[in-house]
Amino acid sequence: MPEYKAPLRDIKFVADELLDFPAHYANLPVFADVATPDMVDAIITEGAKFCENVLAPLNRGGDIEGCTRNDDASVNTPTGFKEAYRQYVDNGWASLSSDVEYGGQGLPESLGTIVSEMVGTANWSWGMYPGLSHGAKNTLEAWGTEDQKQTYLTQLISGEWTGTMCLTEPACGSDLGILKTKAEPNADGSYAITGTKIFISAGEHDMADNIIHIVLARLPGAPAGTKGISLFIVPKFVVNADGTPGDRNAVECGSLEHKMGIHGNATCVMNFDGAKGWLIGPENKGLNCMFTFMNVARIGTALQGVASAEGSFQGALAYAKDRLAMRSLTGIKAPDKVADPIIVHPDVRKMLLTQKAFAEGGRALVYLTAMNADIVHNGATEEDRKAADEMLGFLTPIAKAFLTESGLEAANHGVQVFGGHGFIAEWGMEQIVRDARISTLYEGTTGIQALDLLGRKVLMTQGASLKQFTKLVHAFCKENADDAGMKEFIEPLAKLNKEWGDLTMKVGMTSMQNRDEVGSASVDYLMYSGYVTLAFLWAKMAKVAQTNLAAGTTEEDFYGAKVKTARFYFQRILPRTASHAITMVAGADSLMALEEDHFAF
Numbered sequence: 001m002p003e004y005k006a007p008l009r010d011i012k013f014v015a016d017e018l019l020d021f022p023a024h025y026a027n028l029p030v031f032a033d034v035a036t037p038d039m040v041d042a043i044i045t046e047g048a049k050f051c052e053n054v055l056a057p058l059n060r061g062g063d064i065e066g067c068t069r070n071d072d073a074s075v076n077t078p079t080g081f082k083e084a085y086r087q088y089v090d091n092g093w094a095s096l097s098s099d100v101e102y103g104g105q106g107l108p109e110s111l112g113t114i115v116s117e118m119v120g121t122a123n124w125s126w127g128m129y130p131g132l133s134h135g136a137k138n139t140l141e142a143w144g145t146e147d148q149k150q151t152y153l154t155q156l157i158s159g160e161w162t163g164t165m166c167l168t169e170p171a172c173g174s175d176l177g178i179l180k181t182k183a184e185p186n187a188d189g190s191y192a193i194t195g196t197k198i199f200i201s202a203g204e205h206d207m208a209d210n211i212i213h214i215v216l217a218r219l220p221g222a223p224a225g226t227k228g229i230s231l232f233i234v235p236k237f238v239v240n241a242d243g244t245p246g247d248r249n250a251v252e253c254g255s256l257e258h259k260m261g262i263h264g265n266a267t268c269v270m271n272f273d274g275a276k277g278w279l280i281g282p283e284n285k286g287l288n289c290m291f292t293f294m295n296v297a298r299i300g301t302a303l304q305g306v307a308s309a310e311g312s313f314q315g316a317l318a319y320a321k322d323r324l325a326m327r328s329l330t331g332i333k334a335p336d337k338v339a340d341p342i343i344v345h346p347d348v349r350k351m352l353l354t355q356k357a358f359a360e361g362g363r364a365l366v367y368l369t370a371m372n373a374d375i376v377h378n379g380a381t382e383e384d385r386k387a388a389d390e391m392l393g394f395l396t397p398i399a400k401a402f403l404t405e406s407g408l409e410a411a412n413h414g415v416q417v418f419g420g421h422g423f424i425a426e427w428g429m430e431q432i433v434r435d436a437r438i439s440t441l442y443e444g445t446t447g448i449q450a451l452d453l454l455g456r457k458v459l460m461t462q463g464a465s466l467k468q469f470t471k472l473v474h475a476f477c478k479e480n481a482d483d484a485g486m487k488e489f490i491e492p493l494a495k496l497n498k499e500w501g502d503l504t505m506k507v508g509m510t511s512m513q514n515r516d517e518v519g520s521a522s523v524d525y526l527m528y529s530g531y532v533t534l535a536f537l538w539a540k541m542a543k544v545a546q547t548n549l550a551a552g553t554t555e556e557d558f559y560g561a562k563v564k565t566a567r568f569y570f571q572r573i574l575p576r577t578a579s580h581a582i583t584m585v586a587g588a589d590s591l592m593a594l595e596e597d598h599f600a601f
Contacts, residue, residue: 001059001060001315001426001427001428002311002312002314002315002318002428002429002432003056003314003318004051004052004056004059004121004122004311004314005052005314006047006048006051006052006118006121006122007310007359008044008045008048009558010360010363011044011114011117011118011363012041012044013541013544013558013562014360014363014364014367014541015040015110015114015367016037017544017548018364018537018540018541018544019364019367019368019371021035021040021108021110021111021367021371022037022040024110024371024374025040025108027380028108028374028375028378028379028380029378029380030106030378031106031107031108031374031378034105034106034107035107035108035111040111043096043107043111043115044111044114044115046091047093047114047115047118047119048118050087050088050091050093051118051119051121051122051123052122054084054087055084055119055122055123055126055127056122056123057080058078058079058080058081058084058123058126058264059122059123059124059125059126059264059428059431060428060431061078061079061080062077062078062080062081062123062125062126062263062264063125063261063263063264063431063435064263065078065079065263065264066078066263066264067205067256067263067264067265067266068256069204069253069255069256073204073252073253073254074204074206074253075204075205075206075253075256075266075268076205076206077129077205077206077207077264077266078264081126081129081207081264082206082207084126085126085129085130085159085207085208086207088130088159089158089159089160092105093115093130093159094130094133094157094158094159095157095158095159096111096112096115097109097111097112098137098157099141099157102141102149102150102153102154102157103154103157103158104157108374108378109370109373109374109377110367110370110371110373110374112370113299113303113366113367113370114367116131116134116300116303117303117306117307117310117363117366119131120303120304120306120307121306121307121310121311123264124262124304124307124308124435125262125263125264125265125435126264126265128201128202128262128265129162129202129205129207129208129265130159130162131300132162132163132164132165132201132202132297133156133159133161133162133163134296134297134300135163135165135214135294135296135297135300136156136163136164136165136212136214137153137156137157137163138296139214139231139280139289139290140152140153140156140233140280141153142289143231143280143281143289144233144280148233148278148280150243151239151243152212152233152235152239155210155212155243156212159208160208160209160210161208161209161210161211161212162202162205162207162208162210162211162212163211163212163213163214164200164201164202164203164211164212164213164214164270165200165201165214165290165294165297166197166200166203166213166214166215166216166234166270167179167197167216167290168197168198168199168200169181169195169196169197169198170196170198174444174445174448176216176226176229176287177224177225177226177229178225179195179216179217179218179229180195180218181193181194181195181196181197181215181216181217181218181272182194182195182217182218182220183217183218183219183230183232183277183279184220184274185219185220186276189278190276190277190278191217191219191232191276191277191278191279192274192275192276192277193215193217193232193234193251193272193274193275193276193277194272194273194274194275195217195272196254196269196270196271196272197215197269197270197272198257198269198270199257199267199442200213200267200268200269200270201265201266201267201268201442202265202266203253203266203267203268203270204236204252204253204266204268204270205266209237209245210235210236210237210239210245211235211236212233212234212235212236213233213234213235213236213251213270214231214232214233214234214280214290215231215232215233215234215272215277216229216230216231216232216286216287216290217229217230217232217277217286218230219283219284222283222284223284226287227284228284229284229286229287229290230279230281230283230284230285230286231279231280231281231285231286231289231290232277232278232279232280232286233277233278233280234249234251234272234275234276234277234278235249235276236248236249236251237249238276249275249276250272250273250274250275250276251270251271251272251273251275252270252271253266253268253269253270253271254268254269254270254271255268255269256268256269257269259438260434260437260438261431261433261434261435261436261437261438262434262435262438294443294444295392295393295396297443298396298397298399298400298443298444298449299366299369299370299373299396299399299400300443301400301404301439301442301443302362302365302366302369302396302399302400302403302404303366304404304407304435304436304439305358305362305402305403305404305405305406305407305408305436305439306359306362306363306366306403306407307407308404308407308408308410308411308432308435308436308439309355309358309359309362309406309407309410309411310359310363311411311432312355312410312411312413312414312415312429312432312433313352313355313356313359313410313414315414315418315427315428315429315432316351316352316355316413316414316417316418316429317343317352319342319417319418319421319427320341320342320343320348320352320417321341321343322341323341323342323418324337324338324339324340324341324342325339325340325342325345326339326340326342326345327339327340328340328344328345329345329346342417348417350572351413351414351416351417352413352417353565353568353572354409354410354413354572354573355410355413355414356565357534357538357565357568357569357573358403358406358407358409358410358534359410360541360565361534361537361538361541361569362403362406362407362534364534364537364538364540364541365395365398365399365403365533365534365537366399366403368395368537369392369395369396369399372388372389372391372392372395373388373392375387375388376388376389376392387468390464390465390468391465391468391469393457393465394453394457394458394465394466394468394469395469395533397444397449397450397452397453397457397526398449398453398526398529398530398533400443400444400449401440401444401446401449401450401453401526401530402526402527402529402530402531402533402534403530404436404439404440404446405440405446405527405530406530407436407439408433408436408437408439408440411429411432411433411436412433414429414432414433415429415430415433446523446526447522447523449526450522450523450525450526451518451519451522453522453525453526453529454507454518454521454522454525454526455518455522458504458508459504459507459508459511459518463501463504463505463508466500466501466504467501469533470497470500470501472536473493473494473497473532473536474494474497476493476536476539476540477490477493477494477497480539480543481494483543485546486539486542486543486546488567488570489535489538489539489542489543489566489570490539492535492570492574493532493535493536493539496532496535496574496577497532497536499581500528500529500532503525503528503581503584503585504525506585507521507525507584507585510585510587514588516588516591516592517587517588519588520584520586520587520588520591521584521585524580524581524583524584525580525584527576527580528577528580528581528584531573531574531576531577531580532574532577534569535569535570535574538565538566538569538570539566539570541562541566542562542563542566542567544562545559545560545562545563545566546559546563549563
């Protein structure tokens with residue numbers, strides 16, 4: 001099993017040097033006095049210790065043991081999970097980035113994201129238990145009444161209770177307009193929730209005293225489709241007047257899903273049989289409220305892409321330095337050994353560098369989204385908050401889909417570096433692939449994210465959201481146009497930045513004649529967007545590294561590696577945009593021409 005070590009130097013490089021979190025926090029009054037550099041450094045350092053020493057050792061055992069459903073419909077989590085969660089709560093990690101008014105520590109969302117990355121890389125299955133609570137907290141903060149916040153939000157923030165998101169049904173996946181779960185009014189102002197939800201992560205477990213389910217359901221007489229969906233709070237235990245868990249509610253785990261990966265997390269079929277629930281937000285506006293939850297969840301899922309790439313890279317790198325096989329094509333590199341370490345071979349280096357480029361580039365993208373989330377919630381002006389919200393809306397589908405796809409690719413490279421040993425469970429590399437595979441599916445598949453990006457975020461805004469980002473890229477290219485050391489990055493980036501707009505225009509024009517053109521182009525468009533977005537961030541990282549090298553530094557190796565990895569990205573990965581550019585404008589005809597009955601004979 002790979003031994004996880006938090007990549008603290010790179011985390012601090014992205015946060016402090018690339019994105020300048022210290023200045024960012026100082027410019028947000030609510031964080032200026034609490035998110036000081038010393039405080040932030042201490043939190044990240046202690047978080048790394050918890051992840052390395054407590055969570056990572058439970059990862060393999062959790063995968064082997066999995067979760068167990070008992071005869072009374074309760075669920076036991078793997079050995080050590082419950083104790084680790086208690087330590088997590090007692091040490092205050094659950095409340096890190098939450099509102100002080102409801103018991104939180106009032107620290108930035110972006111700082112919480114850094115901790116979440118380390119948690120997820122160390123043990124993704126375990127991290128999903130507190131991770132699901134994050135979206136429930138944000139939904140209650142945005143839409144809950146004061147009484148609901150005092151009853152539920154305070155306990156979710158402390159971590160004493162956990163939360164879930166109950167959306168998907170057996171006959172209803174991403175198309176929530178056809179969901180069937182019903183909500184019948186009760187005389188006391190509550191509602192009786194009846195229906196079945198599936199794929200509910202952390203739906204039932206033994207780690208917390210109560211579980212607060214956020215449930216989509218239909219009121220009597222509600223309009224058909226998505227316009228008739230409401231959102232409800234349904235606790236596992238109905239809460240007493242004094243705030244303690246009371247009677248068991250009529251909701252239980254019907255079964256545990258048998259899954260490809262994330263075995264340590266209880267993915268449940270949840271049956272609601274007239275369970276007591278309370279409306280959150282306006283009637284028939286549940287989908288609007290839900291997006292508060294979903295956007296947070298999508299950024300969290302993007303982190304899984306980074307975690308998969310980082311974890312697999314660490315395991316593959318250690319193995320490649322140690323495993324001996326054949327001699328280097330340019331001459332013996334380890335004369336005192338029977339063969340050279342496989343890291344000398346170009347193909348192995350290509351896989352390792354791809355993992356490294358996706359892990360470090362992905363980290364920069366997720367931290368950028370988190371930085372914008374800070375401003376959305378705490379920006380000094382309405383103008384600042386609106387601009388950050390638009391940027392976050394544009395970046396979220398790219399981060400979620402592109403980083404999970406690239407994270408899965410990186411995880412597969414990890415298995416390949418190990419050769420046959422990568423296929424053997426004891427090394428832990430195949431677990432990363434199995435765990436990573438779900439990331440491209442849940443919280444909206446890559447195809448759903450691509451439609452959101454191209455259809456809603458770009459075409460429906462007449463390209464405004466795209467222009468907001470490409471202006472940043474253009475300004476950076478213009479600023480560094482005369483820097484000879486940056487020429488290898490600036491020239492291709494500027495060319496692709498212009499092409500991005502041209503391709504958008506072309507797809508937009510053809511889609512006016514045939515809406516299938518949007519679906520035909522969307523995934524290629526998203527992947528193209530992801531590669532260019534990471535190119536922008538890698539160019540910025542190269543600039544920071546070159547500046548430090550020119551000024552004189554004791555970390556020549558670290559900054560030199562940044563420049564060399566950026567060069568690899570631009571020469572070996574960024575050219576993938578060419579094929580996406582061709583296929584996204586190839587049209588829908590070749591996809592739609594074959595009759596349904598002719599797919600097979």
